[in-house]
Amino acid sequence: MPTRLQSYEAPGITVTFDPTVCTHSAVCLRGLPAVFDVRRKRWIHAEAASADEVAAQVARCPSGALQVVREPQAD
Numbered sequence: 771m772p773t774r775l776q777s778y779e780a781p782g783i784t785v786t787f788d789p790t791v792c793t794h795s796a797v798c799l800r801g802l803p804a805v806f807d808v809r810r811k812r813w814i815h816a817e818a819a820s821a822d823e824v825a826a827q828v829a830r831c832p833s834g835a836l837q838v839v840r841e842p843q844a845d
């Protein structure tokens with residue numbers, strides 16, 4: 771099966787989502803609803819919270835469907 775990895779970029783952080791892994795626990799939706807909202811076509815708005823907040827929420831994803839790549843930001 772081809773991987774349909776989605777990628778959502780914001781300053782300092784990129785969130786990736788693998789829909790083939792997600793178990794639909796809704797942990798992300800409840801934890802940070804401004805960022806994770808499935809009613810939107812591009813459902814992850816990584817810029818709607820700080821990179822640290824987004825990374826902390828992604829770390830709570832029980833399935834590992836969400837991952838982050840952190841990028842150092844210039845001051």
Ligand code: SF4
Pocket residue numbers: 791792793794795796797798799830831832833834835836
């Ligand atoms: S927390 Fe992870 S497993 Fe749960 S709905 Fe979000 S992406 Fe899917």
